[in-house]
Amino acid sequence: MPAHQRLDALAGHLTSAASNTPAPPSPGLKKILEKKEDDIVITYATRTPLTKARKGGLKDTPTEELLIHILRAVREKSGIDPNVVEDVCVGNVLTPGPGFHARSAVLAAGFPVSTAASVASRFCSSGLLAIQTIAGAIALGAIQVGIAVGCESMSSHQDIPPVLSDAITSHPVARDNLQPMGWTSENVARDFHVSREAQDRYAEMSHTRAERARSQGWSADEITPVTTRWVDPQTGEARTITVDQDDGIRPGTTYDRLSTIRPAFPHWGPTTTGGNASQVTDGAAAVLLMKRSTAEKLGQPIMAKYVTSTVVGLEPRIMGIGPSLAIPKVLGLTGLTREDVDLWEINEAFASMYVYCVEKLGLDVNKVNVRGGAIAIGHPLGCTGTRQVVTVLSELRRRKARVAVTSMCVGTGMGMAGVFVSEV
C-alpha cells in the first residue's frame, strides 16, 4: 500500500484537529452573514453631537427642534426621496405629549404630509425600540421605508417619576419603579460586589476612549453638526452657533481624580459618583431603514443589516444588569457565540452595571464600548438606543469588522439587545 496514502490519512487526523482549534464558525454567524432580499437594512445613520443638559450647545434646542435637525440631516444627506418615507418612529422618554412633537417635526423637516409619525418609549432603550418598531413594520410589509429616531432634550424636561396611586406604592415590586436610578446602581454594586475601584477604572477608560475617538476624528464620522440658537448664560443674549462635537468628555481624566469624587448617593451606598455615572445630556440620532430589495431599487447604499433585537424583564431594584440577560437571549435567538461578535455596545448608565455586565458575560473589554460611552459623552435617554447603533456601525466600518451587539439596561427593570451586521 502506498505510504503517501497512509501519511495523508494520518495527516487528516491532525490537520482537522489543528484547524478546529479556533472554534469553527458558528452556524448562527453563517446565517446572519447571508444576504437575502427581504433583509432589513440600514442605508443611512447619523447623530447630532451630544452636549451637556442646561450648559451645552443644545441647551436651548427643544425636543421638536432636535427632531427637525436630525430628520433634515437624514433627508438631505441620505439622498432619499422624502415621498417614499412612509413612517417615522421617535424614541423619546421625557417630553410630555411627544406625539405632537414627532408628527409636527416630521412635517417641519421637509417631509410631505404623507409621512406618518409615532412615538416609542421604553426608557433608556427607546431608540432601539424605535428601530425595532420600524424594522418590524417593514418586515411585515406594513411600510417599505421608515426612519427610526432617538431624541431627548434633557435640558427641557427633567427625569422625575410621576406620582402613582396606592395600587402601585403598596405593591412590593412595582413601587421600586418610583425609586431614583442611583438607588438601583448602589443595589447592583452591593448585591454583586462591584467595587468603587473597578467602577472608577471603567469610567476612566470610557473618557480615555471617547477622547481618543474625538481627537482622531472617528466620532466626526457619526456626527452631523447642528446650527442652532444658543443663549449666552452670562449676557442673556441669543446667538446662532454651530455645534459639532460632544462636550461631555473630560480629556485627561485619571483614575486618581475619579477616585476622590464624593459618593452621589451616600444614603444608599458609597460607590456611585458624578464621575462614574452617565451624564445628563441632549441629543438625537437616526437610522434610515428599508428592505434590501427596496434599497437596491432606490439606489440607496447598504450600510448595515438589522438582524434582530429582543427585550427581557427583571427586578426593577437591579435594573442595571438588564444587558447581562438580554445579550444571552439575543445570542440564543441568532445562534451566535461570543466569539462571533466583533464589537459590543453596552450603555454605561452606571459604571456599576457596566462592570457587572462585562464581567458576568465574560466579554473582552477591548471589544466593548471602544469609543467610550455614556459616562464620557452622556446619556440622552430616548436617544441612546439609536446613538449606540450609529456609533458602533461607524466603528465597524473603520475596523472593517462585521458583527455588533448593542444593549442597554432599562429603568423599571428591563434590558434590550440588538444584533447588527456591517456591510461596508
Add this chain to the structure above:
Amino acid sequence: MLEFRTRGYQGYAVKYSPFFDNRIAVAASANYGLVGNGRLYILELTPQGIQALKSYPTQDALYDVTHSEAHSFHVLTSSGDGSLRLYDSSLAPEFPIATFQEHSREAFSCSWNLTSKATFASSSWDGSVKIWNPERQQSLLTLPTHSCTYSTQWNPHTDGMLSAVCSDSHLRVWDLRTPASASNHLTMQIPIHSAPFSGGVGKLQPTFPPSEALTHDWNKYRSTIVATAGVDRIIRTFDIRQPKGPLQMLQGHGYAVRKVAWSPHLPDLLLSASYDMTCRVWTDGGDHGGQARELGSMGRHTEFATGVDWCLFGSEGWAASCGWDERVCVWDVRSFMHQ
C-alpha cells in the same frame, strides 16, 4: 509504573489477555506504520519487570491486535497489507498458524466475538467490515460501510450484534440475527456529530461538523451504551435505544482521540488515548445522570498515545498503554486520578 521499549517499532495497539493476568499483546510498526515491517509482541509481567515472551516480525505494518476468546494462546493481528494473522504463542515457530487475506487495503482493527467466541470481525480502509471463523480461510460475511472504517467492536452483551465507526462520522450497528436482506443486517446508522440529545426541546443547539471517527467501545455493564471518539477530539456516549444524538460529550483532549476503552470493573469509567500524548480517564456520569467529567490524565508518553487497555484481573484500575515513543506503559489508573 512499568515500562517496556518496543525498540525500532512504534506502538499502534495494546491488549490485555482475557486468560492471563500478566500477559499483554502489542501491535507495533516500523517507521510509524507508514512503510516497512511490523512486529507483534507478547509481553509478560514478571517480578523482573516486563519481559518479551515472544515477538513476531511481519511483512507490513501492524495496526491492531486482539486475543482469541476461545483459545488462551491465540492472538490475532490486523495489518497494513489487509491481512489478518492468527498466532499461537505456545508454539515455537515465528509464523502465524493462519492468515486471512481478503481486505484490499489496510486492515485497521480486529475484534473477537465476546459472546459466542467462535468468530471475529475486522475492519478496513477498503470500506468493509468482515466476519470470520478462525477455522475457515474465507470470510463468513462482508458488511459494507463505503468509507475508511477505523474500528469495529462486538457488543459484549448480545450475540450477533457488532458495530463500527468510520471516517464518514457515523456509528453503524449490525444485528446478524436479522434476516439477510438488502440492508446487510445494518440496523442502525447514527450520525456521531449530531446535536446532543439532552439539549431540550426548542432550545438552540450548537452544531458540530462531521469528522472522522477513529475509535469506539461498548460499555461492559450497560448493554446499550457506546462511546465514540475521533478527529474532533470529543468523546461521545450514545444510547442505542435513543440514537438521536449523544448523551454526553467529554471534551479535553487537545488532538484527535485514537482509542477509548470502557472499564471492565466500573460501569461509568472510560480510558482514552490521544495524539495529544496523554491517556485520560473519564466518567460519563453513569445511568443516574451524574456529572460527566475528566477524572485524571497520564502524561508519561512523549509521542502520540495510540492504544490503551484495561487489565481484566486483580484490583480494578490497572491499564496498559502504548505510543509512538516506542514505549508500553503499565500503570495504575487510580494513581493518576484527581483527588
